[in-house]
Amino acid sequence: MTPLTALLVRDMRIAMRVGGSALMGVLFFLVVVTLIPFAIGPDLALLKRIGPAILWLAALLASLLALDRLFAGDHDDGSLDLILMGRAPLELVVATKGLAHWLTTGLPLVICAPLIGLLLNLDLPEDGALMLTLFVGTPALTFIGLVGAAIAVTLRRGGLLLAVIVLPLTVPILIFGVAAANAAVTGPTAFGTPFTILCALTLASLVVGPFAAAAALRQEME
Amino acid sequence: MALIDLANPSRFLKFANGAIPWLAGVTVLVFAFALEQAMIAPDDYQQGATVKIMYLHVPSAWLGMLCWGLMSVAALGTLVWRHPLADVTAKAAAPIGAAFTLLCLVTGSLWGRPEWGTYWVWDARLTSELVLFLLYLAVIALWNTVEDPSRAARAVAVLTLVGAIDLPIIKFSVDWWNTLHQGASVFRVGGSTIYPTILLPLFIMAGAFTLLFITLVLAAMRNEILRRRVRTLQLMQASAAN
Numbered sequence: 001m002t003p004l005t006a007l008l009v010r011d012m013r014i015a016m017r018v019g020g021s022a023l024m025g026v027l028f029f030l031v032v033v034t035l036i037p038f039a040i041g042p043d044l045a046l047l048k049r050i051g052p053a054i055l056w057l058a059a060l061l062a063s064l065l066a067l068d069r070l071f072a073g074d075h076d077d078g079s080l081d082l083i084l085m086g087r088a089p090l091e092l093v094v095a096t097k098g099l100a101h102w103l104t105t106g107l108p109l110v111i112c113a114p115l116i117g118l119l120l121n122l123d124l125p126e127d128g129a130l131m132l133t134l135f136v137g138t139p140a141l142t143f144i145g146l147v148g149a150a151i152a153v154t155l156r157r158g159g160l161l162l163a164v165i166v167l168p169l170t171v172p173i174l175i176f177g178v179a180a181a182n183a184a185v186t187g188p189t190a191f192g193t194p195f196t197i198l199c200a201l202t203l204a205s206l207v208v209g210p211f212a213a214a215a216a217l218r219q220e221m222e
Numbered sequence: 223m224a225l226i227d228l229a230n231p232s233r234f235l236k237f238a239n240g241a242i243p244w245l246a247g248v249t250v251l252v253f254a255f256a257l258e259q260a261m262i263a264p265d266d267y268q269q270g271a272t273v274k275i276m277y278l279h280v281p282s283a284w285l286g287m288l289c290w291g292l293m294s295v296a297a298l299g300t301l302v303w304r305h306p307l308a309d310v311t312a313k314a315a316a317p318i319g320a321a322f323t324l325l326c327l328v329t330g331s332l333w334g335r336p337e338w339g340t341y342w343v344w345d346a347r348l349t350s351e352l353v354l355f356l357l358y359l360a361v362i363a364l365w366n367t368v369e370d371p372s373r374a375a376r377a378v379a380v381l382t383l384v385g386a387i388d389l390p391i392i393k394f395s396v397d398w399w400n401t402l403h404q405g406a407s408v409f410r411v412g413g414s415t416i417y418p419t420i421l422l423p424l425f426i427m428a429g430a431f432t433l434l435f436i437t438l439v440l441a442a443m444r445n446e447i448l449r450r451r452v453r454t455l456q457l458m459q460a461s462a463a464n
Contacts (some may be wrong), residue, residue, distance in 0.1 A: 119228070150380075164360045168392075169385070194398075219380065
């Protein structure tokens, strides 16, 4: 097993154990979506119209949940120092940790989204399109969040700061994610255009995120 | 004087102490001239006197963006060259950039009330300016969260550079978002078809704003250097007392 695979397996194990965050994200997602109809009323037509936006906002907030512990946990028990001293390139290590985070918080959310979409009066094909946008978009949320997590690694109250730093940077992902989902649900615009741009944004953040996060970690841990 | 000479904080303080009064004087003079030019500039045939808000609004918008550019250069200076003044520049510039962005938002909504009938619309330009303001606040929050200034500087530098990549994307995506949702009612400011008698005072005003910006940044940098010296003295005093 290469160091990177070992790290991936370790991070996923930690997330799934007692006290881990794997199912907490999905639960949070479900709670937030359930609260919305209480706030705006049980109007099914309205819920269908703003359903994609609700799901995307909930996914955005849920992806922030475990983010502040992503590097801070390793920093507390000293394993971050070992990782930094290891021979594996830090950028790849950071990307691996990001992948593990997405597999344990992003992916369960994507899988649950169609089910929750049914509660918001979305039909099955629309649900599938919405799921596809979340599948493509949530990795970008995680990898942008990596930068914030790396910046806030040594802070005691990093969680709140993390949200303040990361959320404005995710504006483009939100815009194109919701635009693509809305195009699939309500039309009349084409689904392809915003969806392709969403893919491009995700690919770009997959590259920029690990490099920026690794740079921040190196500076912080000096 | 080369940039490297100014790396010594004492030498920079000497330079700043000499330059700030002159810069302040020139700023006042250019501002007086620019205000006079703005006053005698003709009213717009449709907007009347409210067009003059533009003389404050547009330069603040320019400087709000220019300031992020300056902070990005300073961030490179912090991360790449470890220039001692780079993080001082970044820290001094952040609240000033936030202030100009806020000024732009406030003057914009004051203009919007009589012209569009509302203080705020979710128009592309307004929205991206608001996100820029939020990012400035995030940077300032980060500065205030980390106690050690040099460590804060490196964290802020990474955030500033990521922001510099993200800001054009935000701008472009917000344009898209706006045109997708309310394409029929997009509000457009005149564009480049501004008459010279209105355009020239605008440029003079932009010059005055830039001078004001340079003066404020230099003064804030001087304060920051002095503040760090006080901090070091206090730390030394505290460790001597133990």
